[in-house]
Amino acid sequence: MNWLTNFVRPKLRALVSRKDAPENLWLKCPKCEQMLFMRDWEANQEVCTHCGHHMRIRPMKRLPRLFDEGKYELHPLPRVTADPLKFRDTKRYDARLKEAQAKAEGTTDALVVASGPMGGRMAVLALLDFGFMGGSMGTAVGEGLVMAAEIAVARKAPLIVFSSSGGARMQEGILSLMQLTRTTIAVRKVKEAGLPYIVVLTDPTTGGVSASFAMLGDVHLAEPDAIIGFAGPRVIQDTIRQELPEGFQRSEYLLEHGMVDAVVHRHKLRETLIRLVHLLMDPVTSEGRGVAVAVR
Numbered sequence: 194m195n196w197l198t199n200f201v202r203p204k205l206r207a208l209v210s211r212k213d214a215p216e217n218l219w220l221k222c223p224k225c226e227q228m229l230f231m232r233d234w235e236a237n238q239e240v241c242t243h244c245g246h247h248m249r250i251r252p253m254k255r256l257p258r259l260f261d262e263g264k265y266e267l268h269p270l271p272r273v274t275a276d277p278l279k280f281r282d283t284k285r286y287d288a289r290l291k292e293a294q295a296k297a298e299g300t301t302d303a304l305v306v307a308s309g310p311m312g313g314r315m316a317v318l319a320l321l322d323f324g325f326m327g328g329s330m331g332t333a334v335g336e337g338l339v340m341a342a343e344i345a346v347a348r349k350a351p352l353i354v355f356s357s358s359g360g361a362r363m364q365e366g367i368l369s370l371m372q373l374t375r376t377t378i379a380v381r382k383v384k385e386a387g388l389p390y391i392v393v394l395t396d397p398t399t400g401g402v403s404a405s406f407a408m409l410g411d412v413h414l415a416e417p418d419a420i421i422g423f424a425g426p427r428v429i430q431d432t433i434r435q436e437l438p439e440g441f442q443r444s445e446y447l448l449e450h451g452m453v454d455a456v457v458h459r460h461k462l463r464e465t466l467i468r469l470v471h472l473l474m475d476p477v478t479s480e481g482r483g484v485a486v487a488v489r
């Protein structure tokens with residue numbers, strides 16, 4: 194034992210085993226299988242620079258690109274009883290929650306609520322986080338959405354939801370299903386106050402979320418090629434015993450069939466939302482003032 198083994202060797206090891214190893218610098222596009230340089234991909238809002246495939250992006254990465262000058266205020270989710278049923282499958286539910294919370298940013302569950310100026314006007318955004326237990330809706334997400342609706346009403350601001358979810362959170366049983374009605378009532382309060390409620394459907398929006406607040410927008414936008422539906426295609430195919438058409442449950446198919454109003458590239462979302470809110474909140478005058486611009 195000497196200074197060489199005690200001091201120099203650990204220092205060298207630390208240098209060699211740095212975290213930014215080459216495998217973290219590149220990733221493969223799941224669609225076109227081209228290699229993407231991580232930094233370019235992040236700068237491109239996690240859209241493939243080769244084929245334009247929109248990958249799932251977490252709320253905290255989205256937010257700065259949506260608000261004016263990237264300035265916004267985060268609203269912590271209301272406290273709820275964690276693991277009300279003391280549920281356990283292969284793992285305890287509260288352990289799963291803690292694990293997801295440790296990796297989450299800006300929130301304590303699968304919803305991020307933020308408010309700030311968008312195009313010079315206050316807007317309230319609620320974004321589901323698929324990276325947090327599949328964006329599943331339990332009591333915390335339900336409470337969060339109710340809170341977001343209340344903030345929108347209090348501030349006379351539009352409510353904009355970004356949906357991305359596998360559905361209701363099974364570990365909370367009937368309590369998660371109760372959030373379908375609660376969120377529906379919350380959305381109605383926004384509409385009764387005469388404020389716009391806009392939904393941006395992102396990949397994937399399924400189950401209980403698509404069966405409640407995600408399908409109740411005044412306007413529905415969708416990101417390209419996102420899966421949007423209630424049950425999975427295999428379940429439907431087995432039930433109706435028919436082959437499903439190509440592109441079934443994808444944004445473009447839903448647009449063609451009138452479930453979605455516009456499919457919008459991630460880079461165009463901010464300006465589209467600003468224009469939509471302007472159209473919905475600033476009535477066109479008899480002199481023709483106001484703006485009448487197509488969504489796309």
Ligand SMILES: [Zn+2]
Nearest residue numbers: 222225241244
């Ligand atoms: Zn690609």
